[in-house]
Amino acid sequence: MRNLHDHAWRTRAECRGLPLWLFYGFDDGGRPDHTASCEQIALRxxxxxPVAAECLDDELRHVNQYGIRGGMTAEERRSERRRRKRRARQVREVAA
Ligand code: SF4
Known part of the structure; x- marks a missing residue:
């Protein structure tokens, strides 16, 4: 079983060493300013x-409103989080 706090996968991240603004665009005041072009580059x-699944799993344990993580936009992650909660509830109902 994988340790939930094991972040060794990060050493294999494709984004390792790349500038954060590609994934989390910020304006001069430190406010999010994620342009569509940055999103597309980050998504590519x-x-x-190779560790997108691990990244997404890790990201879905937090509520990060901004940026590209795990191959998804923040809105896509919110949808995925809801989908996983629905699925977990269905599994619990079937098992009860
Ligand atoms: S999936 Fe996660 S770890 Fe991989 S490049 Fe994207 S943000 Fe980085």
Whole structure:
């Protein structure tokens, strides 16, 4: 069983060493300013990342409103989080 706090997968991340603004765009005041072009570049990097599943699992344990993580936008992650909760509830209902 994988340790939930094991972040060794990060050493194989495709985004390792890349500037954070690619994934989390910020304006001069430190507010999120994620442009569509940055999103597309970041999403393409995620597509070839060997640890995208681990990244997404880790990200879904937090509520991060901004940026590209695990190959998804923040909105896509919110949908995925809801989908996983629905699925877990269905599994519990079947098992009860
Ligand atoms: S999926 Fe994307 S954000 Fe996550 S580690 Fe890979 S490249 Fe980085």
């Amino acid at each position: 990097i995620c597509q070839r990342c």
